[in-house]
Amino acid sequence: MARITDLRPVHVAGIGLHPYQYPTETSYIELGLHAVREALADAGVPWPSVEAAFVGTARLGMAAGVPMLRYLGMTGLRVSQVENASATGSTAFRQAVAEVASGLADVAIAIGVDKALGKIAAAGTGITPISPAADIPFARYALLTERYLAEAGYTREQIAMVAVKNHGNGALNPYAQRRKKRTLEEVLAAPAVAGPLNGLQITPQGEGAAAVIVMSEDAIQRYGVARDRTVRVAASATTSDQAFDGQNADVALTVSATNAAYEEWGGDPKDLDIVEVHDAFAIEELLFVEAMGLCPPGAGAGELAAGSFNIGGRTAVSPSGGLLAMGHPLGPTGLGQIAEITRQLRGEAGDRQHPGAKTGLAHMVGIGPVCVVHILER
Amino acid sequence: MARPTEETAPEPPRIWEKTGGGAVLIGWACGQCGQRGLPRQYFGCERCGAPREDISESALAARGVLRSSASIERHAVWPVPFLMGEVELDDGPIVHSFLSAETAWEPGMRVAGDADDLSREPYLIFVLEEKPHGTHH
Ligand SMILES: [Zn+2]
Numbered sequence: 001m002a003r004i005t006d007l008r009p010v011h012v013a014g015i016g017l018h019p020y021q022y023p024t025e026t027s028y029i030e031l032g033l034h035a036v037r038e039a040l041a042d043a044g045v046p047w048p049s050v051e052a053a054f055v056g057t058a059r060l061g062m063a064a065g066v067p068m069l070r071y072l073g074m075t076g077l078r079v080s081q082v083e084n085a086s087a088t089g090s091t092a093f094r095q096a097v098a099e100v101a102s103g104l105a106d107v108a109i110a111i112g113v114d115k116a117l118g119k120i121a122a123a124g125t126g127i128t129p130i131s132p133a134a135d136i137p138f139a140r141y142a143l144l145t146e147r148y149l150a151e152a153g154y155t156r157e158q159i160a161m162v163a164v165k166n167h168g169n170g171a172l173n174p175y176a177q178r179r180k181k182r183t184l185e186e187v188l189a190a191p192a193v194a195g196p197l198n199g200l201q202i203t204p205q206g207e208g209a210a211a212v213i214v215m216s217e218d219a220i221q222r223y224g225v226a227r228d229r230t231v232r233v234a235a236s237a238t239t240s241d242q243a244f245d246g247q248n249a250d251v252a253l254t255v256s257a258t259n260a261a262y263e264e265w266g267g268d269p270k271d272l273d274i275v276e277v278h279d280a281f282a283i284e285e286l287l288f289v290e291a292m293g294l295c296p297p298g299a300g301a302g303e304l305a306a307g308s309f310n311i312g313g314r315t316a317v318s319p320s321g322g323l324l325a326m327g328h329p330l331g332p333t334g335l336g337q338i339a340e341i342t343r344q345l346r347g348e349a350g351d352r353q354h355p356g357a358k359t360g361l362a363h364m365v366g367i368g369p370v371c372v373v374h375i376l377e378r
Numbered sequence: 379m380a381r382p383t384e385e386t387a388p389e390p391p392r393i394w395e396k397t398g399g400g401a402v403l404i405g406w407a408c409g410q411c412g413q414r415g416l417p418r419q420y421f422g423c424e425r426c427g428a429p430r431e432d433i434s435e436s437a438l439a440a441r442g443v444l445r446s447s448a449s450i451e452r453h454a455v456w457p458v459p460f461l462m463g464e465v466e467l468d469d470g471p472i473v474h475s476f477l478s479a480e481t482a483w484e485p486g487m488r489v490a491g492d493a494d495d496l497s498r499e500p501y502l503i504f505v506l507e508e509k510p511h512g513t514h515h
Contacts, residue, residue, distance in 0.1 A: 127419050128393055130403065131462075131475040131501055142448035143464040143474060150446070150485055194462075195448030246472050 003264050004094070004236045007101035011220060011230040012376065014043025014213035015339035020177040020206050020327030023116045028060055028207075029068045032113035035209035035332070036072060039109065043213045045223045050213070051105040052078040056092030058085060058330035059118035068113070078105075085366030086278065087238075088112060089210060090334030094236050094372060096214050101233075106219035112332035113209040137367075138202055141281040142195030144248065148283055149196065156196045158301035160187040162282040163201045165310060166318050170325025172352040175336070177206045177327030201282035203328040210335035212342075231345045234359070235264035235375035240368055250284075251291045253371035254363065258292040261373040267359065269293040272315050272375075274344045274360035276337035279322040285309075288363060289317060316354035319344060334372065337362040345378045393417060394440060394491060394502050401491035403502065405471065407436035414438065416471045440491030441507060442467035447483045463504050465489055476503040 004010070016038025018031045032055075040047060055065035065079040084091035089112035096110040148154060164184050170176035182200060190200035215223075220230060237260035239253050262269060269292055279285040286300035294315055295303045303309060309317035320326040320340035323333065341360030343349045349357075362374045394403050405416040408423035409432040416438065420430050446464040453460075463477035477483065488507035 127417055130393055130417050130473045136453070139448065139450055139462050140474065142450065143446045143462060146448050147446035147464065147485070192449075192451040194450045194452070246466060 004098055004101045005234065005264055008103060009217055010097045010100045010214050010233045011217070012212055012233065012338065012342050013215045013220060013225050013230050014039040014041075014045065014211075015342050016040070016042055016211045017175045017332070017336060017339055018209040019175045020208035020329050020332070020336070022177065023205065023207055026207070028057075028064065028113050028115050028209075029071065031115075031207060031209040032068045032111055032211075033071055035113070035211040036069070036109065036111055039211040039213050043215075043223075043225055045107065045213065045225065047072045048075045049107050049219070049223060050075075050077055050109050052080075052096070052099050052108040054080055054082050054092040054095040054099075054108070054110045056082045056084075056088040056110065056112040056331040056335065057114050058083055058088045059114050059116065060331075061118060064113065084370055084372070085368060086280070086328070086330060087334055087364040087366035087370050087372040088331045089336065090362065090364040090372035090374065091238070092331075093212055093214075093335055093338055093374065094238060096212070097233050097236055100214050100216050103216075106216045106222075107213065109211060109213050110335055111209070111211045112329075112335040114329045114331035115207040116205045116329075138194045138197055138281065141283060142193075142197050145197060145281070145283040146195050148287065152298050152301075154286070154301050156188065157184060158305065159196065159282050159286065160184055160201060161301070161304055162279065162285045163187045163324055165304065166279060166285075166322040166324040167200065169311065169319050169352055170321025172350070173321050173326055175208075176321040176325050177204055177208070178321065178325040197281055197283075201324070203280040203323040206327045206329045208327065208329040208332045208336075210332035210339055212335050212338050229346050231342045231376045231378055233374065234267075234377040235261040235373070237261040237264065238370065238372045240370045248287070249369045250365045250371070251287055253365060253369055254288050254291040257371040257373040258361070258363070261361070261375050262293075265375045265377070267375075269361075270314075272359050272361050273354055273357040274319060274341050275315055275317045276320060276340055276360070276362045277318055277322060278364045279318060279324050280328055282324060285317060285322070292361070292363065311352055311354050316344070316357070319349065319352050319354055334362065334364045337364070338374065338376070341376050345376060395437065397437070399439070401440040401502075402437035403440050403467070403473070403491070405436050405438045406433050408432055409434060414470055416473055438467055438469040438471065440467070440502065440504075442469075442489060444477075444483060444487045444489050444504070445472070445485055447477050463489065465504055476501060478503055478505040481506045
């Protein structure tokens, strides 16, 4: 079976974002168009050059795409809507990359846009859960955090340090929903939500938009896109639940998806300069950096404390601020990660630039569970 | 434990039953591969994909080992705080459910859905398992 990179090369050529923010009355059309126009200007290509659009939204409901994109001029491009829970934007990106890799298009765009609306499909399954309060994600993660604290011997302070780092990164990101540096004392003192998790260690509800334009080599030449600002897609991997016997499914999926991505890329996880992780809850960053091989199991908190995952450390983990600080509006989130990695690899990340960044990995898990991983390289 | 008010309490679903041998959870079993799971469903087997004809209702003992507990301090429907527990059932599946507030919990403790408590509560609540009175267990 072919991998995306066995087909023709695909490059990220343009990125755009509407800053993530707390819910407002702003139309999703305005959020989405802002990101698309910024991405077009960034790539330096006109809207009619885009042949296919994949619109990622988890909460808007059906038919979000054309009613938004028509205001860029009705060019008749192919439009599809993509939904994959938290991994919606990541999956829209994969679809756009596949469209160009396969030769179906030379220029495609992935757009993530969401507002804090709607509900998940679980309401329509007809399955009654064991406990009505057990299915809320923060209860699940509180139980996981308590177990991890006991099993790995970690302290609440060590887990809170994830939030301290990511709030610090978010403070430097003009697109982040939370832009305030926080001390360990502030993170620990935030209002309790569940177990050791509190308001500053859980991603906020929000809205926003992100857009990424991908192109073939041909299109980059044809439109005269600056080569030193394009970033190659080096791997694309996605998996869904196959865990039994009490494994944490998100961790198991992260192992299998990142291993598949490393094999496709041909590199070692320790050589990654940038990693953007699904850190909806602070505990997740430690679980996932260990699962993806950035450090041995149980070593995550020590590496974090030693500064290995800071901007300027060995691997900058979530320099955008991650889901904890940049935010997690769902549809845009995975594309916001691609935008951040692209910005870092271009050397255009300003105050939060990780020196010499050449490779980056974007990781999202979503309800299902599903996991989507991409590796970008200069 | 905290109870929801009349207005907020949803209709109690049939997820457990009281039996002579203690409370059981109603789950499913696959006639092809033997996989069992919770909660009950009739759509097909998660392990081997056997169709609904092969899926039957299966009672799993509501007893096992506590893996983790957490106090929930914020919730849209249920009065807070309340305790949730992650329990590995003796019959295999791992479940998350309410946990009695009357015990100082530690991972590894034995828990059971108390039949008497269950008959008053609409939802499953795990309590400390009572030591068996007989000579066998
Ligand atoms: Zn089966």
